[in-house]
Amino acid sequence: MKTKAILLFSTLFVNFLFSQKVNVEFITKTDSIYKKERRDFIYLNEKTDLSAAKIIGKIKANGKADWHTLFYSIMTKAQKLGANAFKYSSSSEESDTSELIIDTYLISEKIKADNKEFLPKNKIYFFGRHNKKGTTEDFKLNGKKTTLKAFHYAVYNLDKDTQINKGGFLGTTLNISPNPSGRSYYMNFSGFGPSAVMTGSLSFTAGNIIQMDENYSLLLTHIYQIYQLQE
Secondary structure (H helix, E strand, O other): OOHHHHHHHHHHHHHHHHHHOOEEEEEOOOOOOOOOOOOOOOOOOOOOOOOOOEEEEEEEEEOOOOHHHHHHHHHHHOOOOOOOOEEEEEEEEEEEEEEEEEEEEEHHHHHHHHHHHHOOEEEEEEOOOOOOOOOEHHHHEOHHHHHHOOOEEEEEEEOOOOEEEEEEOOOEEEEEOOOOOOOOOOEEEEOOOOOHHHHHHOOOOOOOOOEHHHHHHHHHHHHHHHHHOOO
């Protein structure tokens, strides 16, 4: 049943991609052939040494679609050529058309381990809506009301037991604690972006509090920064 559900989800998502009319193309592409199709697609920090990485290519996706759809379209194309990691290059939006460009790589386990050291430790990231400009999200963090604008994100230290509430007394409450591994959390309140269903990782969906995939979330910080700088 689980396999059938995954296949159904994949089919529906592919159909959704076609309906979004996303164009995907290589700007630059490797001449090498890596036969093994990859499953992972890891966000690379700008400090990570990539001198030993194999470059797959720079890929551009654009269309009348949300950022998650553009990212997923690039990921699907890159993984077929052996890519298992990516680095943000640029993003832009004009009228109702968005464009995302990322560099894709095939990296070793050593580079993966090195890159992990640069990723956020014991942080909580909250992401505002990604499709309705001018809207806000209200939630409580340790009892304090917090407002988050659309296309904005906020980062908090997870240095003590933390309570997140969405919707007040009759809403949803989530309690999380610092982890010895330094695990960080990435959340939104409207259900966008890849989740455990697509990444295969452990996650949670607690009512209106939804955990996002770390790799896509860190990419989204670059995209949201552009919106914030435009204000």
